[in-house]
Amino acid sequence: MCWKAEYAFLIVFSTTVDYYTANKMSRMSDRKGRLPYLMISLISNLGLLFSFKYFNFFNDSARAVFEQFDIFYNVPEFNLFLPVGISFYTFQALSYSIDVYRGDFKAEKNFGYFALFISYWPQLVAGPIERPGDLQPQLKQNFDFDYDRVKQGLIRILYGFFKKVVIADRLGLFVQQVYGNTDGHGGWVDPSYEHGGFAIILATWMFAIQVYCDFGGYCDIAIGSAKIMGHNLTDNFKTPYFSKTIREFWERWHITLTVWVRDYLYIPLGGSRVSFGRMLFNNWFTLTIMGLWHGANWTYVMFGFIHGFFIVMSRIWDRYFPKLTLPQLLPGMKAFTGVFLAFWIFNLTCIPDIFFRSNTVGDAWGIIQNIFSPDTTSYLIHNSAAKGAVPSVIEFWVSIACVALLLFTDYKLYTNKSVGIDKFVVAKPFYARWSFYVVFLVIVTLFAYTSKSVFIYFAF
Amino acid sequence: MKKLFLRIGILLVIVYAVCQLAISSMPFSWGNTRLNTKFQSYKENHEQYNTLLIGASTTYRHINSTTFDSIVNAQYPELQIKSYNFGIPANRTPQSLQMLDALLDYDMSNIKHVVIDMSELTKMGADNLHKKEMLYWYNWGNIGDVMKASYESEKGVNKFGVPMLHAFSFGEKSLLFGNGPSVIMQHAGLNIEPLSVGPDNNGFYSLDQEMHDDPEGDLAIRYNELRTPDTIAYRTKRCQELVDHYKTATKNPNKTIEDNLKDVIEYCEKNGISVTIMLSQRLGERYEYLIPLYNQLPEKNRIGFQDPSAYPALNDRDNLFDLAHLNENGSKVFTQIFAGEWLQRLEMQNIIQPKPTPVVEQDTLNLNTTADGSGI
Numbered sequence: 001m002c003w004k005a006e007y008a009f010l011i012v013f014s015t016t017v018d019y020y021t022a023n024k025m026s027r028m029s030d031r032k033g034r035l036p037y038l039m040i041s042l043i044s045n046l047g048l049l050f051s052f053k054y055f056n057f058f059n060d061s062a063r064a065v066f067e068q069f070d071i072f073y074n075v076p077e078f079n080l081f082l083p084v085g086i087s088f089y090t091f092q093a094l095s096y097s098i099d100v101y102r103g104d105f106k107a108e109k110n111f112g113y114f115a116l117f118i119s120y121w122p123q124l125v126a127g128p129i130e131r132p133g134d135l136q137p138q139l140k141q142n143f144d145f146d147y148d149r150v151k152q153g154l155i156r157i158l159y160g161f162f163k164k165v166v167i168a169d170r171l172g173l174f175v176q177q178v179y180g181n182t183d184g185h186g187g188w189v190d191p192s193y194e195h196g197g198f199a200i201i202l203a204t205w206m207f208a209i210q211v212y213c214d215f216g217g218y219c220d221i222a223i224g225s226a227k228i229m230g231h232n233l234t235d236n237f238k239t240p241y242f243s244k245t246i247r248e249f250w251e252r253w254h255i256t257l258t259v260w261v262r263d264y265l266y267i268p269l270g271g272s273r274v275s276f277g278r279m280l281f282n283n284w285f286t287l288t289i290m291g292l293w294h295g296a297n298w299t300y301v302m303f304g305f306i307h308g309f310f311i312v313m314s315r316i317w318d319r320y321f322p323k324l325t326l327p328q329l330l331p332g333m334k335a336f337t338g339v340f341l342a343f344w345i346f347n348l349t350c351i352p353d354i355f356f357r358s359n360t361v362g363d364a365w366g367i368i369q370n371i372f373s374p375d376t377t378s379y380l381i382h383n384s385a386a387k388g389a390v391p392s393v394i395e396f397w398v399s400i401a402c403v404a405l406l407l408f409t410d411y412k413l414y415t416n417k418s419v420g421i422d423k424f425v426v427a428k429p430f431y432a433r434w435s436f437y438v439v440f441l442v443i444v445t446l447f448a449y450t451s452k453s454v455f456i457y458f459a460f
Numbered sequence: 461m462k463k464l465f466l467r468i469g470i471l472l473v474i475v476y477a478v479c480q481l482a483i484s485s486m487p488f489s490w491g492n493t494r495l496n497t498k499f500q501s502y503k504e505n506h507e508q509y510n511t512l513l514i515g516a517s518t519t520y521r522h523i524n525s526t527t528f529d530s531i532v533n534a535q536y537p538e539l540q541i542k543s544y545n546f547g548i549p550a551n552r553t554p555q556s557l558q559m560l561d562a563l564l565d566y567d568m569s570n571i572k573h574v575v576i577d578m579s580e581l582t583k584m585g586a587d588n589l590h591k592k593e594m595l596y597w598y599n600w601g602n603i604g605d606v607m608k609a610s611y612e613s614e615k616g617v618n619k620f621g622v623p624m625l626h627a628f629s630f631g632e633k634s635l636l637f638g639n640g641p642s643v644i645m646q647h648a649g650l651n652i653e654p655l656s657v658g659p660d661n662n663g664f665y666s667l668d669q670e671m672h673d674d675p676e677g678d679l680a681i682r683y684n685e686l687r688t689p690d691t692i693a694y695r696t697k698r699c700q701e702l703v704d705h706y707k708t709a710t711k712n713p714n715k716t717i718e719d720n721l722k723d724v725i726e727y728c729e730k731n732g733i734s735v736t737i738m739l740s741q742r743l744g745e746r747y748e749y750l751i752p753l754y755n756q757l758p759e760k761n762r763i764g765f766q767d768p769s770a771y772p773a774l775n776d777r778d779n780l781f782d783l784a785h786l787n788e789n790g791s792k793v794f795t796q797i798f799a800g801e802w803l804q805r806l807e808m809q810n811i812i813q814p815k816p817t818p819v820v821e822q823d824t825l826n827l828n829t830t831a832d833g834s835g836i
Contacts, residue, residue: 145461147461150464151464154468392645392650393650394641394644394650398640398644441475445475445637446479446637446640446643447640448638450638
């Protein structure tokens with residue numbers, strides 16, 4: 001992941017190619033005539049993505065396979081940095097070309113507006129991945145200063161900062177104590193800091209919340225910034241950790257990617273209008289590809305693969321045991337079943353998160369095995385004021401308190417049809433609104449974690 | 461738009477007030493755990509201390525308060541010196557002045573003598589941004605002078621960049637930005653490092669002692685790897701070159717700090733407190749500012765240890781812990797030299813009358829250690 005001025009050429013290249021091919025396609029009435037231009041767009045966009053993000057991954061994997069069979073393999077590695085945001089703007093550009101090819105969207109004639117759509121700064125580096133039909137028309141609209149809209153944008157930004165700089169960055173300290181101490185082969189770099197049992201579980205829970213707050217916080221800031229400028233971006237997260245099924249989770253987590261993959265991969269594969277077995281394959285395959293989208297590493301493949309497995313299991317269960325669900329078994333205990341299922345789904349999603357956070361698949365297996373070893377939670381925190389990288393007990397309790405506030409706020413949103421925090425707050429009476437402003441602004445001011453850190457999703 | 465800015469303004473005022481309330485609930489020392497520990501320990505028995513030794517690590521690690529008190533009191537029992545070492549690693553001169561201000565504000569009734577160890581003036585690196593140790597000491601009373609002083613002493617773009625860093629840090633301090641955990645830690649009584657006040661509980665903590673107390677820390681690396689004959693020779697040569705170059709420099713590039721120090725001298729003297737400004741031997745960094753500034757201070761109020769040729773014992777490998785600090789033995793040597801020099805300044809300030817030089821035993825002192833080579 002890196003910022004390099006010359007990498008701006010990539011986005012310029014991608015924009016130019018897609019502008020040209022889309023305009024060519026829009027002049028043709030049949031899909032057959034458009035197909036070559038679509039292929040040009042797909043090959044150039046995916047080619048860039050493959051070259052910069054995936055070439056070394058597949059190259060290394062191929063080398064490992066060839067070496068297993070003692071076959072000479074001498075394809076050199078590319079020494080390239082991963083340009084920041086390439087996965088996001090590539091997918092956005094692809095959706096534009098495919099929509100134009102399908103005739104769902106008319107090609108933009110003005111290069112400036114099209115370039116603005118591809119490089120729209122609030123969501124350029126980490127999404128949400130916007131569809132041309134949603135964002136492009138908004139870019140052409142004139143708007144006047146609107147107090148309510150700006151207020152909503154600022155509320156969204158404030159909540160995004162709370163998630164990102166107060167919670168995500170702080171939780172990262174604790175997560176690092178476990179996941180930063182692995183040696184790549186299932187062991188620990190520093191044997192005196194072996195982790196087991198509850199320490200690993202706690203760190204994994206923390207990582208699950210960290211990644212939600214990191215990415216969700218970034219999206220809130222992006223959506224809020226766009227709103228101030230008069231544009232509505234798509235919500236990317238809708239209180240995902242209150243989901244009661246794994247499928248509901250994916251309807252609430254990284255929504256724009258899920259919808260993208262559904263529309264451009266899952267449905268073209270046949271979606272659910274095929275045999276049951278094929279539908280299961282389609283689900284599993286698309287989730288695995290989504291995992292690979294996150295990064296060029298087998299850990300991400302495993303992340304998607306395990307989620308795919310969960311989705312397949314839930315499909316099978318729904319088909320063969322439709323009445324064997326907790327709410328139906330315990331009809332009078334709605335609150336209990338709700339809490340239990342949310343907690344159950346949260347923990348299920350933590351399993352692929354172990355792979356997501358680990359540096360290698362070996363590390364992930366090592367961590368999973370160590371869950372069953374004796375507890376050493378004390379290594380996560382330290383009682384004294386200054387002990388290097390080991391966070392203090394105060395940081396721990398601050399984190400817990402802030403996560404509790406997040407869950408409370410998210411629960412309120414969840415019970416309000418998962419509206420955005422901005423709409424939720426502005427609908428409240430004066431005292432509640434100002435309490436929100438003051439409390440969250442004071443918390444962000446006093447409890448921002450101020451050491452250098454970057455948005456995790458910049459890496460993708 | 462007016463409505464929006466008005467409401468944002470009201471909100472910021474509320475947040476600022478909350479942050480100020482939090483700041484006012486803490487002692488001045490909250491941002492530095494060692495200083496905070498020292499201040500808590502000092503408060504417990506502050507009525508017995510009459511001498512404050514303020515400065516950076518060259519005070520903290522070099523002046524053994526117990527030894528200093530006994531040497532001085534042996535010669536001038538009427539002084540009844542009882543000193544507390546407020547040396548803090550990496551303390552800058554403006555920080556020392558803020559610390560003195562706060563300590564005198566706390567209770568100046570017993571204080572008779574103050575020693576301030578000059579340090580690098582105002583330099584702060586961007587790497588230190590956001591760190592509470594770099595924030596806690598700013599206030600409305602010193603930020604203007606600190607910015608002005610850094611403008612005077614920096615060069616090139618730093619002339620504007622460094623003052624801006626100070627202003628930014630002052631802003632962060634005013635809002636306690638990211639320091640909520642520090643506030644909780646302070647009120648929970650966790651902002652302390654008990655060992656840092658030293659075994660005699662008077663603020664002196666030698667590096668040897670700290671290395672002994674924390675064998676896994678990085679002090680052992682400093683002790684074993686930095687203190688080679690070659691590096692010591694180079695460091696001594698470099699210091700000597702700088703001292704020789706700036707020895708007679710009269711053009712002080714930092715008028716603001718000079719004025720601050722002179723104001724302190726004047727204020728303290730009005731209140732019956734003697735002030736001595738000390739320039740310790742350093743790696744040589746910032747000598748181009750420190751020595752010309754030192755030259756502007758009244759002779760009766762200054763002690764300079766910057767010249768390696770005048771104090772060879774301070775460059776003896778056996779007395780060094782690393783390139784910038786003395787070890788336990790070196791601190792004993794330095795404390796004796798310092799006590800002698802300090803008494804001379806009290807004589808010059810007419811606080812005490814001259815006495816014959818006492819005979820000191822050969823095996824405890826490295827003779828030939830004073831500027832004139834006559835020993836103590």
